[in-house]
Amino acid sequence: MDYNFIEIEKRWRDYWRSNQTFKTFDDITRPKYYILDMFPYPSGQGLHVGHPLGYIASDIITRYKRLRGFNVLHPMGYDSFGLPAEQYAIQTGQHPAITTSKNIDTYRRQLDLIGFSFDWDREVRTSDPEFYKWTQWIFIKLFDSWYNREEDKAESVDTLIEKFQDSGSGNVDAAASDHEVFSAEEWNGWSETEQRNMLLNYRLAYLSETSVNWCPELGTVLANEEVKDGVSERGDYPVERKLMKQWSLRVTAYADRLLSGLDEIDWTTALKEMQRNWIGRSEGATVNFTIDGFDETLEVFTTRPDTIFGATFMVLAPEHEMVAVITTNSRKAEVDEYVKLAMKRSERDRMMDVKSVSGVFTGAYALHPFSGDNIPIWISDYVLIGYGTGAIMAVPSGDQRDWNFARHFELPIVSIVSDTDISEGANENKDGVMINSDFLNGMKISEAISTIIKHVEEDGVGTAKINYKFRDAVFSRQRYWGEPFPVYYKEGTPYMLDESELPLKLPDVDKYLPTEKGEPPLARAKNWTTKDGYALETNTMPGWAGSSWYYLRYMDVLNEDEFVSEKALQYWQNIDLYLGGAEHATGHLLYVRFWTKFLYDLGYIPFEEPAKKLVNQGMILGEGGEKMSKSKGNVINPDDLITQYGADTLRMYEMFLGPLDQPKPWDTKGIEGVYKFLRKFWRLYHNEGNTFTISEDVANEAELRALNKVIKKVQDDIENLSFNTSVSALMICVNDLSSLKCNKRAILSDLVVVLSPFAPHIAEELWSKLGNDSSISYTSYPEFDEQYLTSDTYEYPISFNGKTRFKLSLPLDLSKDEIEKEVLANEQSIKWLEGKDPKKVIVVERRIVNIVL
RNA sequence: GCCGAAGUGGCGGAAUUGGUAGACGCGCACGACUCAAAAUCGUGUUCUUUCGGGAGUGAGGGUUCGAUUCCCUCCUUCGGCACCA
Known part of the structure; x- marks a missing residue:
């Protein structure tokens, strides 16, 4: 075999390892470039060809940037806590740490085969106590912080306590679960437990009884983004709503900054839109309706307060706390039954069945704050407890869902906008002027909105309000294989461990299952208490805890005193380019932004966004165009291809398949083309007998043109992440040089550098054969010479009425008139002119x- | 239903600011080398044609000397969200 990739690739893998070629230092004399791949969860299946796609792209950029003189941070690690290892542990009794470490070894072996230039000395594993020590540390910081809305940043709870001591809660503008007004005297009179319980309303990590997504099959709660179509993302098990005491993170405090920050970063519009939709900001007002015969009021949120005179009934979510209070005796049986039914229905059923209208009248009436009319209060599951206040004022003329409900139960529909037909459906557009609306009559809708808000605020019945779709993130999991919380309980009140006691390591348990009483697996651990005998938290953190800050740790992975040093942060800053799958749009990528902003607020890091630029690589599909999966049996393993063609071929072929960010089907046959290209490349440097033969002759014009073209094209393409076209450009160049029979050092020495980011093994081999002693990785990318990219003639396509008919080579220094004259005088033009004068x-x-013509 | 991305040969795709549509590769066909095969090399390959041409970038319209590229309407596929008041 002429091009012996097996031998070559092994030689350079060994060389890179023994010479620590890719070890990265914090060399402040050189500009930095931080490029990161989303780290993988090390599953038992190992890698398929889809996984390394992004890693190959990032490795090409890394190697290119090195050739450009950048000091590149390009690390890799493992998101090594997670459900599959735990499920396996439940089945086999094997400790998840053992499975995980075995899987990591497989991943590492596969990654090494592909020739990535990671600095493995900086590897992180989220399940390593030396790593999760700092995850726990950040959790403590979250617990010890509150969000000061006046300053628009997180602060230590000490400042909040001071405010409470000095002047109570009245003047505090905080992101809170439940903001009660109390005086300094009241605060100072409370016991420590009472004070701490009150503070939980403000802490950024807090414990509360919340309605959660409970997955009985997995035995744990799930975050909203871990639930898809009412079933768990992992395993497709049904999910139901359940009230449980859970740790949550107050991510909603950052809603506005998470939104506005999107304008500052170079992420795809699709991804930004997903985050915007997920956060779901909407402007409107809350309005309080008094309930006939009760002291309590019903608060509703509406984005269309201008339609208030069209409100002919109210609807509460079945779970709403007022339902039990206001329901009249005569309606009680029916209401109870409806509530019971609604609670029993799974999320999935509820979603499946959005069309049908159902609901029950409570027997109670609200008073319209302006007209004073009695309006009936109904309950229905089309109103969600989790959004707004869980109650609405129903305006059937303006909202299709309300209209459907009104029609079904024969409730009145009052038109409130001029010239609208509401006989067949609600009018949801915003043209026209107000009618039947008392003091709003005659106003346009935008004017009516601001007027009514003013009225509502003056009358003290409501206030302008911005509402968000997304909720605080539930942060507890009833699982074993996750970070233990650094939390213990004194009489039911949570306390944080001292930093000196971190990491709080995962204890051993006899089984990885919940206890008979239904407690999480950690409750099985012996002596799961503090030194003083206080019970430790038995929940663990969710999978996204470690990934919310891991990118910081790479900068300073061995630091035992801090999660990352200021010095490292000052040099490396945030990620210049982050590559990963779009499936993390509303999970990881929202939380990592949240933690980054939080750490910024506390002054621990000097930037507010984790990644300046982010690219989603498209999925590689099976040969038939469907997703690759074990169950479909269409998984292509990179190891086999590397054995057959070599890693350099695999790398180039994955890039050649198509644009990085688009999904594309795999076609194993096509890899031959790239393999042939590399062999042809090899032959440029070798004679028929496969002996390295290089000429010292001066390069000619044609050869220099081919070389300079590829130098420019490849550098432009790498900057634009257009790797498929740079592979083409290299193929064209090699085809040209082969026809020119060029084996001149003057050309081939630069060419191998241009190729090296893509196919590093063969490049190193030829580079060393060219007589270089050190790795090609740290040489310089060649500069192209403009003079070989231009020419003094141009082959003009000559078209008649827009259709190209022939080509004519003309000198570039001709004026327009001269060109016209030349063209018209040409005999082929005469034929196409057919004797006519051109218009x-x-x-x-x-x-x-x-x-x- | 709403939001986003994308539709180009038999296939993956190229055409970076409106200027030669189909680069590069796969596949296919034919040829060279060979006893033969593999490998390699060469030639051809959008469709159609009466060999002059004609048509052609999801469909239909528009702007322009000129549109894969810009505008409008529609269709399809993929991804996300989904009773969000």
Whole structure:
């Protein structure tokens, strides 16, 4: 075999390892570039060809940037806590740490085979106590912080306690679960437990009884983004709503900054839109309706307060706390039954069945704050407890869902906008002027909105309000294989461990299952208490805890005193380019932004966004165009391809398949083309006998043109992440040089550098054969010479009425008139002119000549 | 239903600011080398044609000397969200 990739690739893998070629230092004399791949969860299946796609792209950029003189941070690690290892542990009794470490070894072996230039000395594993020590540390910081809305940043709870001590809660503007007004005297009179319980309303990590997504099959709660179509993302098990005491993170405090920050970063519009939709900001107002015969009021949120005179009934979510209070005796049986039914229905059923209208009248009436009319209060599951206040004022003329409900139960529909037909459906557009609306009559809708808000606020019945769709993130999991919380309980009140006691390591348990009483697996651990005998938290953190800050740890992975040093942060800053799958749009990528902003607020890091630029690589599909999966049996393993063709071929072929960010089907046959290219490349440097043969002759014009073209094309393409076209450009260049029979050092020495980011093993081999002693990785990318990219003639396409008919080579220094004259005088033009006079001749220099007849 | 991305040969795809549509590769066909095969090399390959041409970038319209590229309407596929008041 002429090009012996097996031998070559092994040689350079060994060389890179023994010479620590890719070890990265904090060299402040050179500009930095931080490029990161989303780290993988090390599953038992190992890698398929889809996984390394992003890693190959990032490795090409890394190697290119090194050639450009950048000090590149390009690390890799493992998101090594997670459900599959735990499920396996439940089945086999094997400790998840053992399975995980075995899987990591497989991943590492596979990654090494592909020739990535990671600095493995900086590897992180989220399940390593030396790593999760700092995850726990950040959790403590979250617990010890509150969000000061006046300053628009997180602060230590000490400042909040001071405010409470000095002047109570009245003047505090905080992100809170439940903001009660109390005086300094009241605060100072409370016991420590009472004070701490009150503070939980403000802490950024807090314990509360919340309605959660409970998955009985997995035995744990799930975050909203871990639930898809009412079933768990992992395993497709049904999910139900359940009230449980859970740790949550107050991510909603950052809603506005998470939104506005999107304008500052170079992420795809699709991804930004997903985050915007997920956060779901909407402007409107809350309005309080008094309930006939009760002291309590019903608060509703509406984005269309202008439609208030069209409100002919109210609807509460079945779970709403007022339902039990206001229901009249005569309606009680029916309401109870409806509530019971609604609670029993799974999320999934509820979603499946959005069309049908159902609901029950409570027997109670609210008073319209302006008209004073009695309006009936109904309950229905089309109103969600989790959004707004869990109650709405129903305006059937303006909202289709309310209209459907009104029609079904024969409730009145009052038109409130002029010239609208509401006989067949609600009018949801915002044209026209208000009617039947008392003091709003005659106003346009935008004017009516601001007017009514003013009224509502003056009358003290409501206030302008911004509402968000997304909720605080539930942060507890009833699982074993996750970070233990650094939390213990004194009489039911949570306390944080001292930092000196971190990491709080995962204890051993006899089984990885919940206890008979239904407690999480950690409750099985012996002596799961503090030194003083206080019970430790038995929940663990969710999978996304470690990934919310891991990118910081790479900068300073061995630091035992801090999660990352200021010095490392000052040099490396945030990620210049982050590559990963779009499936993390509303999970990881929202939380990592949240933690980054939080750490910024506390002054621990000097930037507010984790990644300046982010690219989603498209999925590689099976040969038939469907997702690759074990169950479909269409998984392509990179190891086999590397054995058959070599890693350099695999790398180039994955790039050649198509644009990085688009999904594309795998076609194993196509890899031959890239393999042939590398062999042809090899032969440029070798004679028929496969002996390295290089000429010292001076390069000619044609050879220099081919070389300079590829130098420019590849550098432009890498900057634009257009790797498929740079592979083409390299193929064209090699085809040209082969026809020119070029084996001159003057050309081939630069060419191998251009190829090296893509196919590093063969490049190193030829580089060393060219007589270089050190790795090609740290040489310089060649500069192209403009003079070989331009020419003094241009082959003009000559078109008639926009259709190209022939080509004519003309000197570039001709004027437009001269070009026109030349073209019209040409004998082929005469034929196409058919004796007619051209109406117009368009000459675009260096582009085209178009003759209009 | 709403939001986002994308539709180009038999296939993956190229055409970076409106200027030669189909680069590069796969596949296919034919040829060279060979006893033969593999490998390699060469030639051809959008469709159609009466060999002059004609048509052609999801469909239909528009702007323009000129549109894969810009505008409008629609269709399809993929991804996300989904009773969000």
